[in-house]
Amino acid sequence: MSPSGRLPDVTVRLRAKRRIEARHPWIFADDVAASNAAAHGDLVRVRDAAGTVLGVAFWSARSKIALRMVSLEDVVPDEAFWAARVDEALARRGTEIARWTARRLVFGEGDGVPGLVADIYGTHLVIQVLTAGTERVVNHVLAALRERVAVDSVLARNDPSVRTLEGLTREVRQLSGTTPEAVVVDEGGVRYAADPWRGQKTGAFLDQRENRVACRAYGRGRVLDAFSYHASFALHAARNAAEVVVVDASAEALVRGRANAERNGATNLTFVEANAFEDLRARERRGERFDLVMLDPPAFAKSRGDVPAARRGYKEINLRALRLLAPGGVLVTSSCSYNLDEPSFEGLLRESAADAGRDAVVVERRGQASDHPVRLAFPEGRYLKCFVLRDATGAP
Ligand code: SAH
Numbered sequence: 001m002s003p004s005g006r007l008p009d010v011t012v013r014l015r016a017k018r019r020i021e022a023r024h025p026w027i028f029a030d031d032v033a034a035s036n037a038a039a040h041g042d043l044v045r046v047r048d049a050a051g052t053v054l055g056v057a058f059w060s061a062r063s064k065i066a067l068r069m070v071s072l073e074d075v076v077p078d079e080a081f082w083a084a085r086v087d088e089a090l091a092r093r094g095t096e097i098a099r100w101t102a103r104r105l106v107f108g109e110g111d112g113v114p115g116l117v118a119d120i121y122g123t124h125l126v127i128q129v130l131t132a133g134t135e136r137v138v139n140h141v142l143a144a145l146r147e148r149v150a151v152d153s154v155l156a157r158n159d160p161s162v163r164t165l166e167g168l169t170r171e172v173r174q175l176s177g178t179t180p181e182a183v184v185v186d187e188g189g190v191r192y193a194a195d196p197w198r199g200q201k202t203g204a205f206l207d208q209r210e211n212r213v214a215c216r217a218y219g220r221g222r223v224l225d226a227f228s229y230h231a232s233f234a235l236h237a238a239r240n241a242a243e244v245v246v247v248d249a250s251a252e253a254l255v256r257g258r259a260n261a262e263r264n265g266a267t268n269l270t271f272v273e274a275n276a277f278e279d280l281r282a283r284e285r286r287g288e289r290f291d292l293v294m295l296d297p298p299a300f301a302k303s304r305g306d307v308p309a310a311r312r313g314y315k316e317i318n319l320r321a322l323r324l325l326a327p328g329g330v331l332v333t334s335s336c337s338y339n340l341d342e343p344s345f346e347g348l349l350r351e352s353a354a355d356a357g358r359d360a361v362v363v364e365r366r367g368q369a370s371d372h373p374v375r376l377a378f379p380e381g382r383y384l385k386c387f388v389l390r391d392a393t394g395a396p
Helices: 014-021 079-093 132-148 206-218 232-238 251-263 276-285 304-324 342-356
Strands: 009-012 026-028 032-034 043-047 053-059 065-071 102-107 116-121 124-129 153-158 171-176 183-187 190-194 222-226 243-248 269-273 290-295 325-335 360-367 385-391
Touching: 009 014, 009 053, 009 065, 014 026, 014 053, 043 065, 043 132, 053 132, 079 102, 079 132, 102 132, 102 183, 102 206, 116 132, 124 132, 183 206, 190 232, 190 251, 206 232, 206 290, 206 325, 206 360, 206 385, 222 232, 222 276, 222 304, 232 243, 232 251, 232 269, 232 290, 243 251, 243 276, 251 269, 276 304, 290 304, 304 325, 304 342, 342 360, 342 385
Parallel strands: 009 043, 124 153, 222 243, 222 290, 243 269, 290 325
Antiparallel strands: 009 032, 026 065, 043 053, 053 065, 102 116, 116 124, 153 171, 183 190, 325 385, 360 385
């Protein structure tokens, strides 16, 4: 942005104009007609072929997503603009949200701050900047957050691989204060340690928080938590279960899981380091049965091209999990692949059940935690799907 506040112009084709008018925040490179003097990461003014201003966006000269819309007004976003976005994000979450030690304050496009994630663990703020445009304005957003939220330290977990696509370096950097290696999070009475420096995402999977708490009610008898990471689903279910088998392929995740079990005085968890695909198959062969199975695999479909293979993966684990259910048992199954939408995931679960020779009732259709807001105009923002199915094979 020049000091006079003038922004470079980017002209888009008709299809993009329609998308922008429908409030979709992403415009792909194919729909850009001319980018004039825009440099990678610039805030730009978006115009249609006739020169009418459609709004303001971050410009990426490298990503397939060329424009990330910031506003549909003809504005020059300044400090006050970003502070207003932070106010809106905090207001959207309400005051009730403060009952969670760990929560998301800013969720990218869902909060009108494309490419930025800001999570708070107690008083420790952890951010992820995913685009070159966001990098240029992040200090304004941070300043606004610090004025409104109690913050003792700020850590930039800028290590996701998507940064490479934007030509950004991958790094983890202390921006202020001292972020501890472990922050103990209270999640509805279950305590777990988040590791902002080395843990997954910004230290934990905050998006599953409400689903984990919901699982407590389904805990009984024998429980299996596959793709468990640090046993956070398991710990909730363990409150009401006799035994919980915790399976993850990562030894490090299981070390964290054991420490979390100790932290909660839980002695009914068994930890198994294994590939969940093989583990589920072996248990099925042995005729094991569980009253509750929880599946929370990583995103199998990271891109559209992965979808066919991802579908096979999801189908296989869900089929095995359904076969492991005791009569009337419950399966809590998640997918965080945004390339696989909810109807597709539900269809796939239906196929898995048919192939498994099982019938089930859909008890709940759940999604990501409420501090990961989904815009109606931006379905891609709803990436986490979570179904609660109850076995009904023997029922009339
Ligand atoms: N349920 C967890 C998050 C799980 S993240 C929570 O709510 O906190 C996905 C986990 O799957 C990671 O811990 C990863 O180590 C594990 N994983 C990935 N591939 C796996 C495989 N083939 N078998 C078992 N675990 C796997």
